Amino acid sequence: xxxxxxxxxxxxxxxxxxxYYVNLGIGIPTLVANYIPQDIEVMLQSxxxxxxxxxxxxxxxxxxxxxxxxxxxxxxxKGASVFDSAESFAMIRGGHVxxxxxxxxxxxxxGNIASYMIPGKLIKGMGGAxxxxxxxxxxxxxxxxxxxxxxxxxxxxCTLPLTGRGCIKKVLTDLAFMEIKDGKxxxxxxxxxxxxxxxxxxxEGELVVNGDIAEMKL
Amino acid sequence: xxxxxxxVASYEEALAGLTDNMTVIAGGFGLCGIxxxxxxxxxxxxxxxxTLVSNNCGVDDFGLGVLLPNRQIKKIIAxxxxxxxEFERQMMAGELEVELTPQGTxxxxxxxxxxxxxxxxxxxxxxxxxxxxxxxxxxxxxxxxLEEALIGDFAIxxxxxxxxxxxxxxxxxxxxxxxxxxxxxxxTVVEVEEIVEVGSxxxxxxxTPGIYVDRLIQGTFEKRIEQRTTRPADPxxxxxx
Numbered sequence: 001x002x003x004x005x006x007x008x009x010x011x012x013x014x015x016x017x018x019x020y021y022v023n024l025g026i027g028i029p030t031l032v033a034n035y036i037p038q039d040i041e042v043m044l045q046s047x048x049x050x051x052x053x054x055x056x057x058x059x060x061x062x063x064x065x066x067x068x069x070x071x072x073x074x075x076x077x078k079g080a081s082v083f084d085s086a087e088s089f090a091m092i093r094g095g096h097v098x099x100x101x102x103x104x105x106x107x108x109x110x111g112n113i114a115s116y117m118i119p120g121k122l123i124k125g126m127g128g129a130x131x132x133x134x135x136x137x138x139x140x141x142x143x144x145x146x147x148x149x150x151x152x153x154x155x156x157x158c159t160l161p162l163t164g165r166g167c168i169k170k171v172l173t174d175l176a177f178m179e180i181k182d183g184k185x186x187x188x189x190x191x192x193x194x195x196x197x198x199x200x201x202x203x204e205g206e207l208v209v210n211g212d213i214a215e216m217k218l
Numbered sequence: 219x220x221x222x223x224x225x226v227a228s229y230e231e232a233l234a235g236l237t238d239n240m241t242v243i244a245g246g247f248g249l250c251g252i253x254x255x256x257x258x259x260x261x262x263x264x265x266x267x268x269t270l271v272s273n274n275c276g277v278d279d280f281g282l283g284v285l286l287p288n289r290q291i292k293k294i295i296a297x298x299x300x301x302x303x304e305f306e307r308q309m310m311a312g313e314l315e316v317e318l319t320p321q322g323t324x325x326x327x328x329x330x331x332x333x334x335x336x337x338x339x340x341x342x343x344x345x346x347x348x349x350x351x352x353x354x355x356x357x358x359x360x361x362x363x364l365e366e367a368l369i370g371d372f373a374i375x376x377x378x379x380x381x382x383x384x385x386x387x388x389x390x391x392x393x394x395x396x397x398x399x400x401x402x403x404x405x406t407v408v409e410v411e412e413i414v415e416v417g418s419x420x421x422x423x424x425x426t427p428g429i430y431v432d433r434l435i436q437g438t439f440e441k442r443i444e445q446r447t448t449r450p451a452d453p454x455x456x457x458x459x
Contacts, residue, residue, distance in 0.1 A: 089322025165345025
């Protein structure tokens with residue numbers, strides 16, 4: 001079975017380490033916050049200017065002056081700080097954020113990522129994504145492995161305008177966890193019940209399968 | 219107005235001198251920390267042909283989005299347009315010139331503009347459409363593109379509190395681009411929720427020193443929320459505890 005959005009978030013959360021400053025993108029990455037292991041401390045960075053993002057507010061706590069990068073109302077944890085956008089991206093570009101999790105339309109075997117527009121169809125804008133992929137060493141892209149029609153999104157070469165070049169090293173899809181190196185996808189884990197053959201079939205870029213591929217533990 | 223007192227009497231006075239085809243830099247992120255009343259005043263004035271610099275362009279009926287239907291904006295420099303249908307329509311139809319700019323680069327362009335730095339190199343956007351036509355230089359084996367600073371004929375800013383000298387304090391994530399915009403306007407106009415007497419703000423707590431501020435006005439704000447997300451209240455918690 002392909003992973004649900006919640007399960008993708010759950011698997012990403014296993015990559016969090018104690019003391020990490022983490023930026024979670026909009027969509028599935030945001031859900032990762034729900035699965036932070038109890039025994040570690042993680043500080044969430046929101047690029048609109050908040051370090052130490054907390055959970056959603058109760059109705060009584062709603063504050064129009066306190067939102068996350070997805071424009072959702074949020075709260076602050078103890079020890080949080082707020083700052084302006086230049087400071088926020090100094091943290092990001094300067095490599096101070098330990099882990100970035102973000103979504104994508106396409107990723108290719110050279111570590112290129114496309115996530116901000118589909119010419120003639122959809123223009124969202126890159127927001128902070130270009131800075132995040134340029135600034136972070138440690139990035140996990142979460143996405144669906146293929147379109148509803150079975151067209152792979154893990155490509156030899158991205159077809160859409162790029163958000164970043166050669167910057168993606170880890171991809172988690174609803175089917176597989178992969179590493180990108182030497183111009184190839186390397187299969188690390190498969191979703192429970194998903195066969196290696198299925199993953200090969202839905203991966204357009206070259207996929208290296210080395211030995212037995214373990215199922216993800218959720 | 220006398221000495222360092224920056225307070226003006228009306229929104230009309232606050233934006234006096236804003237004319238067609240000028241560049242306006244606006245603070246705010248989404249609908250958070252936007253200079254609502256200054257935007258309304260631009261709409262009322264009917265100023266046209268504006269180049270707007272702002273992270274977003276509001277939503278269809280609030281924020282900078284209200285300047286779209288009357289075609290007051292010629293060009294916008296922004297990082298994200300996702301939630302604004304009219305923006306997307308005008309952009310797709312080629313009626314609105316759009317320079318999509320990465321959020322961090324946009325912030326740095328304002329910061330640099332205000333700080334007298336004409337351009338800077340950044341790795342953001344290398345190898346993407348953002349890099350087209352820009353100089354690429356390699357430093358320590360990595361490619362960077364040259365990005366130019368931005369300065370506005372006007373900067374419109376929303377802060378929380380100010381004293382009459384224009385020393386500003388922002389509140390929570392309503393700070394965002396506002397302090398940067400404040401530095402990058404030839405004329406910087408700031409609206410705040412409260413103006414207090416000089417001397418009553420702690421100098422250590424000032425986010426933007428008054429030197430950047432030319433005009434200051436106190437307004438009332440709707441502070442519309444774009445995505446009202448909540449969690450259920452804890453049933454065991456006593457209200458107000």
